[in-house]
Amino acid sequence: MVRELRTPIVSVMGHVDHGKTTLLDRIRGTAVAAREAGLITQHIGATEIPIEVIQRICGKDATGKITLPGLLFIDTPGHRAFTTLRSRGGALADIAVLIVDINEGFKPQTIESLNILRDQKTPFLVAANKIDRLHGWVVREDVGFHEAYSLQAEHVRQMLDTMIYELIGKLYEHGFSAERYDRIKDFQKNIAVVPISAKTGEGLPDLLMVLLGLSQRFLERDLSYSTTRPGVGTILEVKEEVGLGTTLDIILYDGRIEVGDSIAVGGMEGVITSKVRALLKPAPLSEIRSEEGFLHVKKVIAAAGVKIVAPNMEGAVAGAPLRVIDSETEYNVVEEMQQDMKSVLIETESTGVTIKADTLGSLEAIVNELKRDNIPIRRANIGDITKKDVIETNTLKNYFYRVIIGFNVKLLPDAKEELEESDVKLFIGNVIYRLIEDYGSWVEEERDHAYKKQGEVIVRPGRFKILPHCIFRQSKPAVVGVQVLGGVIKTRLGLIKEDGKNVGVIKGLQDAGENISEARYGDEVAVAIDGPVVGRQIKENEILYVDIPEHHSKIIEFDLKDKLSPDEYETFEAFLAIKRRNNPFWGK
Secondary structure (H helix, E strand, O other), X not given: OOEEEOOOEEEEEEOOOOOHHHHHHHXXXXXXXXXXXXXXXXXXXXXXXXXXXXHHHHHHHOOOOOOOOEEEEEOOOOOOHHHOEHHHOEOOOOEEEEEEEOOOOOOHHHHHHHHHHHHHOXXXXXXXXXXXXXXXXXXXXXXXXXXXXXXXXXXHHHHHHHHHHHHHHHHHHOOOOEEEHHHOOOOOOOEEEEEOOOOOOOOHHHHHHHHHHHHHHHOOOOOEEEOOOEOEEEEEEEEEEOOOEEEEEEEEEEOEEEOOOEEEEEEOOEEEEEEOOEEEEEXXXXXXOOOOOEEEEOEEEOOEEEEEEOOOOOOEOOOOEEEEEOOOOXXXXXXXXXXXXXXXXXXXXXXXEEEEEOOXXXXXXXXXXXXXXXXXXXXXXXXXEOHHHHHHHHOOOOHHHOEEEEEOOOEOHHHHHHHHOOOOEEEEEOOHXXXXXXXHHHHHHHHHHHHHHHHOOOOOOEEEEEEEEEEEEOOOOEEEEEEEEEEEEEOOOEEEOOOOOEEEEEEEEEEOOEEOOEEEOOOEEEEEEEOOOEOOOEOOOXXXXXXXXXXXXXHHHHHHHHHOOHHHHHHHXXXXXXXXXXXXXXXX
């Protein structure tokens, strides 16, 4: 078996408009300009830049012995399948570029990308993009960072240094030690920050060389692959192509695949087996821009992107594994893949929200975000939102879990009709963090509304201390000066002592001689209490509590507790302790 080093697979991540597409376009465009040095091929969902082309782009910066064949950039628009590739226990991308607009800094999708990279343990570097936007920056296209930096005025260099320092500080806040790439001594302990302009190509040679160097130095063992063994890959996208039917766009990262090979792929209902009818690759990059279409090929060797035409692929799942099989290996491979697919099933609870997503990778990413926010998940599946999803979700007792969160999926027509007749709330979109934010905001708004509505009728926590030397009347009713120690006190509310005994009812409240309806934490007022006699049932410095009815207490404890102010919370906890001193199950 011949084993060689395959091309490292690179994913570019980052916030919207921070330059992902511009960077990939610049890499492609620069590579096309250098194509005399080697063939540049744009595969399905990926762009391969051979080592000869990288060396030509980097020029004098391309020093040292290079053993890798090049770099393969995943660039399918909106692609998230790299986040899950269970068949080899990690992410499809060997290494990633997190691109950050140096003028804007960290944004929600930047943080989301960091979380994915941390979860998948994917090594990465940071491209500090848009240095050309700095005020006073002098542009010189496609040169290394140091050459571009040396052309700038002192105040511009200082400005850039400050911005990079701030970026490094942000990475530190998220648990990553980082430094500008040329100042790092140990790349295993520090994240490299490479200042670039995706628009002008400044710093691009440095970025490519750091990617190549990190891959060659730290990933060499992982990049070892066979040119003869049966192919292993992952599905990027499942598509309907005119004249071809359902096709699979895949990344092959080990072995080879040929027309006529039998394959096994992960599907929604289990593993699907089929036979390759055709393998399609785009024409070289210089031609695909003219939409020349696809080239039929007999075989493909890793690492590469390719479109597979095979029957019965309708149930295949983006993000799932693909394996080439034969009669001897089919049973074992299918069994292994069945277990593999089971391992990516999301652990769900008896109640919670419902998740629908387009790929295994995006499903896992959104589930991880929900779990970080302690949001329970009842069901998490791949595919469009169906009528059944709506019906099942509508049966849940908890109003806040009668929710479907759809990521990059459609609401089917019959599901839309059912939704209109149900109490189900739908959140649908293609940006994970925004979906989570929208759901969280909705929950807060609904809880605030419910709290205000319930607060009008629920007896809320309250306690006060009878002030010394402030006894204005001993009985019928007793009138005393008090200080409110927590919560709120109102007229017509019953009172209990710290020993749990009832002492009477608040008949009236006065502040500076004026009748008032309520008094809150910190207020000092006069209280008329019907029932007790001062000196007998109540006395100076004694603390009295509002007597909350048991069913009201349950509502506060289980539905409204997180809405209580600190003084209300403390008062409520003290009140419960009094009630449960002799009856531990009171209010439960």
